[in-house]
Amino acid sequence: MDNMLRRAVQLLLGLLLYGIALALIVRAEIGVAPWDVLTQGLSLQTGWGFGALTVVVGAVVLLLWIPLKQKPGVGTVLNVLLVGPAADLGLWLIPEDLDVWVRILMFPAGLFLLALATGLYIGARFGAGPRDGLMTGIHERSGWPIWVGRTGVEVVVLAAGWILGGNVGVGTVLFAVLVGPLCNLTIPWFRITLPSDAPIDTRLAGTATPSEALVDSPAN
Template identity: 35%
Template structure:
């Protein structure tokens, strides 16, 4: 059973992730594949980016259940709902960058914040995101390497999002290159923190 500390860390990580997403959106230099898709949806439906993220998340967990009977955890549901609401809230609060230099600052800050937040919430081990459930479901159905499935999904989503008018640019490329290393560094920091906390509590 997860502790209150774990759940607080999980929620904090999701909030950090959401802030990072908004910085990359406000930079308007291209976003990650899933956010290209979410923003593309807002071009065709009268919804916010947060709503697009939430609707996509719930559709994915339904598909995952239908394909492979993968049941969503409370962590998955919290992930979908909280990230969507926080994105919409921060979108209203964060000012648009005033110049190209500030757009790049927003982009790099967003990538760092997002990658760090992912490490924070993953290390809490309170549940996976809906997209991870989809990867596992497809893995069970197709019996192929899960990294190939992940790449294929993101390429497909990126293409659909681009067709819908989502922003593809240097930020999209940098997100593919930078998020993994930043997340890995964050996970190492969180694991080190957990070990220190364990020694203190021992």
């Protein structure tokens, strides 16, 4: 398969699976990632769908790239546009009010699928997700370590989402602890080699959600 075609297919498949993974985690009902807590809270307060608000939040985050002088790639834009509809598709396919044992199994399934999806779309190397670019921009403009910017932003986002009624639970903690190591494992699996290659940078793996990871500069 032509390298560009493979990258495009991998990007689109990764974004589709990312949205389905979010839906699995939401339907598990044991807590979601910080950015999804915010999306859930906004959904409860506005009546808008989870997927539509995922797009809106991603677009707002992308606008914050402007003062931070970050450059989005085509993957960044498609991330904003496609993950939300994919999540809505998953929420439509997966029923609510499932038995407890089913929901317990759905959470790790969603988490592993999300890690695979992250490896796919980041490995295609069409640019970082909107939230990753925000973290990178804060790091570059402030000089703070990436983990400081990431932690600060996600604490604010989590608190706001919780106040609005988003689902904070044991799944939120498990997501925060496990998604980074899982994405660090999957990103190298699917990384496509480019003619002008750059070292892998997985320092932002698992930020999220769409929660997301960074391999290359957002401009790639």
